Structures are given as C-alpha cells and as structure tokens.
Amino acid sequence: MLAVRDLCIAYNNDPVLRVNELHLKTGEIACILGPSGSGKSSFLHALCGLHTPVSGCVELKQGKVFDQQKNVASADRKIAMVFQDLSLFPHMTVQQNVAYGLHTLSKAEQAQRVSEVLSLVELDSLAHRYPYELSGGQQQRVAIARAVAPQSEVLLMDEPFSSLDPSLREQLAFDLRVLLKKLGITALIVTHDQQEAFAMADKIAVFSEGVCQQWGSAYELYHQPANIEVASFIGEGAFLQGKVVNNDGQKLVETALARLAIPESSSEKNEKLKHGQPVKVLVRPDDILHRDHSEHKAIVVQRQFRGAHIMYTLALANSEEVLCLAPSHHDHQVGEAFGIQLDVQHMVVFS
Numbered sequence: 284m285l286a287v288r289d290l291c292i293a294y295n296n297d298p299v300l301r302v303n304e305l306h307l308k309t310g311e312i313a314c315i316l317g318p319s320g321s322g323k324s325s326f327l328h329a330l331c332g333l334h335t336p337v338s339g340c341v342e343l344k345q346g347k348v349f350d351q352q353k354n355v356a357s358a359d360r361k362i363a364m365v366f367q368d369l370s371l372f373p374h375m376t377v378q379q380n381v382a383y384g385l386h387t388l389s390k391a392e393q394a395q396r397v398s399e400v401l402s403l404v405e406l407d408s409l410a411h412r413y414p415y416e417l418s419g420g421q422q423q424r425v426a427i428a429r430a431v432a433p434q435s436e437v438l439l440m441d442e443p444f445s446s447l448d449p450s451l452r453e454q455l456a457f458d459l460r461v462l463l464k465k466l467g468i469t470a471l472i473v474t475h476d477q478q479e480a481f482a483m484a485d486k487i488a489v490f491s492e493g494v495c496q497q498w499g500s501a502y503e504l505y506h507q508p509a510n511i512e513v514a515s516f517i518g519e520g521a522f523l524q525g526k527v528v529n530n531d532g533q534k535l536v537e538t539a540l541a542r543l544a545i546p547e548s549s550s551e552k553n554e555k556l557k558h559g560q561p562v563k564v565l566v567r568p569d570d571i572l573h574r575d576h577s578e579h580k581a582i583v584v585q586r587q588f589r590g591a592h593i594m595y596t597l598a599l600a601n602s603e604e605v606l607c608l609a610p611s612h613h614d615h616q617v618g619e620a621f622g623i624q625l626d627v628q629h630m631v632v633f634s
C-alpha cells in the first residue's frame with residue numbers, strides 16, 4: 284500500500300532526513316517516533332506531496348507518486364492528512380465538516396457517504412453539533428471521518444493527541460487503533476510518545492540523527508534494537524561494560540554482574556566479536572530480577588514509585604548502574620542493599 288525507497292528530504296539543500304526503505308501493507312498501522320526536529324513531520328509532508336524530496340521513490344497502491352521522473356500533485360495522491368490541531372472548520376457542523384472533501388459527488392451521494400463514515404466513527408447522533416460542542420476525542424474522530432470520507436488509501440496523522448489530556452492519551456491511542464482497524468485504513472502516525480506508539484502500531488520507525496534508524500515491530504525495537512541509538516531511545520535500560528571471552532569455542536561476555544553466553548543462533552554482528560574486545564551489553568529493567576536472598580547485592584540510588592511497580596536505579600559494586608522494575612510491595616529505600624539476579628532473555632551487545 285505504501286513503499287518508500289532511498290528517500291532524501293532537504294530544505295535549502297540541507298538534508299534533514301534519509302529513509303532507505305519503509306513499506307506498509309494494506310490495513311497496517313505504523314508510528315514514527317523520534318526526537319524533536321528529527322524529520323517526522325517533514326516525512327509526512329513529503330509523502331502527501333506538500334514538500335518535494337531531493338531524491339528517492341514513493342509508491343502507493345495507485346502507482347509511483349514520486350521519483351526522479353514523476354511528482355504527482357498532492358490532490359491526486361490518495362492520501363489524507365490529519366494535522367496536529369485537527370483543523371476542523373469551527374463554523375461548520377460535524378456533518379458539514381465531513382462532507383467538505385466530497386464536492387465531486389452529488390448531494391445524495393455526499394449524504395450517503397457522510398452518514399456511512401459518521402456511523403463507522405460512532406458519531407451519527409452528533410452530526411448536527413459544532414466542533415466546540417464536542418470533547419477532544421470526539422473532535423479527533425470527526426477529523427478522521429473527514430479525512431477518510433473521500434476514500435483515501437492512506438491516512439497520515441501528525442501528533443493526533445498533542446492537544447488532549449495526557450491521562451487520556453494511552454486509552455485514546457488504543458481506541459484509535461481499534462477504529463482504524465475497523466475502517467481498514469492504512470495509517471502512518473507521528474508521535475513523541477513511545478507508549479502511544481506501542482498501543483497503536485503494527486510497525487514503528489525510529490528517526491534520529493537524520494536517518495530512519497530502524498523499522499520494525501515494537502517487540503523488535505525493544506528486544507532487538509539495530510544500534511545503540513535505538514536501544515537508548517526505545518524503552519528504559521542501561522549499558523553494562525563487557526569483554527568478549529572465547530571459552531572452548533563458546534563466546535561469552537564478561538560483565539560486572541555475570542558471564543553471559545552469546546547464543547549460537549545470534550546475529551551475524553555478534554559472530555564477528557573477537558576475544559578480548561570491549562563491548563556494551565544492553566540490560567533492560569526486566570532483565571534484572573529482585574531476589575531478597577540473592578548473593579548479588581546492589582545499592583538503591585534512586586526509586587520511582589509507579590503504582591503497581593517501583594523502578595529502582597541500582598549501583599553495582601563497580602559503580603555501574605542498572606534499572607530494576609520490582610513489584611511495589613518490595614519497598615526498599617535509597618541506600619539499602621538490594622538482592623538481584625540477572626535474567627537476560629535477549630542478549631543485545633554493541634561493540
């Protein structure tokens with residue numbers, strides 16, 4: 284449904300983003316994560332034709348819409364965009380807002396399509412209200428209804444929750460996923476928030492340092508990050524200093540906490556590790572188990588109460604720090620010794 288290859292986006296000959304390859308199947312939902320200024324909005328603008336890339340190729344179901352020979356006008360790409368502020372017309376009712384892009388249809392066809400789409404987003408009963416008479420979540424559904432009404436193939440959304448109450452966002456992100464799946468819409472959504480992305484996306488792209496660093500599922504990004512930038516950006520964790528040790532053909536990594544075996548089936552990158560080579564081992568909070576009676580002790584240097592869990596920052600004997608997410612009834616104070624056990628399920632090593 285959407286394929287992007289070797290795309291380079293620049294302003295005044297100054298490149299801001301390169302995307303090697305990214306593709307979405309029909310009905311898939313993708314999120315773009317990345318720090319401020321990493322090119323997320325620019326990417327959406329390039330896809331829908333609001334900004335012309337320097338090079339590369341963008342392909343939709345309707346065919347190529349951008350390459351060195353072709354640049355299909357924005358209005359002729361079957362892409363709809365919902366902007367951060369939703370851009371609803373305040374002087375128009377819900378029904379009129381949704382009908383706005385349907386001027387090529389007859390009045391009867393317009394009414395039919397508006398009613399169909401409003402029923403899908405469950406707003407039929409509010410068709411005659413004005414935007415100011417709706418909640419933030421309802422306004423967002425009107426914006427989606429308006430965007431998908433002209434039967435667009437791909438929906439782009441730029442920070443769709445930015446104007447909403449943070450406490451509602453995660454639930455709304457999940458509701459949005461359910462709605463988009465019901466509509467069968469292929470969507471690409473920009474967000475700053477990882478939890479929102481995890482709640483919504485089948486695939487996630489991480490943009491930083493001017494490139495798309497990785498494109499994969501939330502699970503892949505968290506457990507198999509492509510590089511140290513993605514590992515640091517996605518989820519929480521720490522890096523332990525390690526040294527590669529060859530032990531009778533078995534490769535191990537020696538760390539302050541334990542000697543960890545690199546699995547036989549490990550990636551090509553890990554197979555190239557040499558005896559004695561210094562490495563960094565990614566340790567997620569769920570790789571460190573709290574065991575009161577463990578012989579390995581660390582000292583609590585910080586604690587963050589999160590309701591069901593407490594996130595502990597722990598100092599090891601050599602002063603390296605790790606994180607541990609423990610059930611909150613294991614209540615330890617700063618300065619206390621804390622028993623730990625390393626339980627690394629996915630060994631991620633960076634040289």
Ligand SMILES: Nc1ncnc2c1ncn2[C@@H]1O[C@H](COP(=O)(O)OP(=O)(O)OP(=O)(O)O)[C@@H](O)[C@H]1O
Binds near residue numbers: 295323324326
């Ligand atoms: N019209 C423009 N002219 C010149 N530079 C621009 C223009 N639009 C964006 N940029 C630059 O391109 C880079 C990427 O900007 P962009 O808005 O795409 O990032 P973003 O990841 O969406 O940021 P944010 O999360 O803050 O919205 C930034 O350095 C920005 O200053």
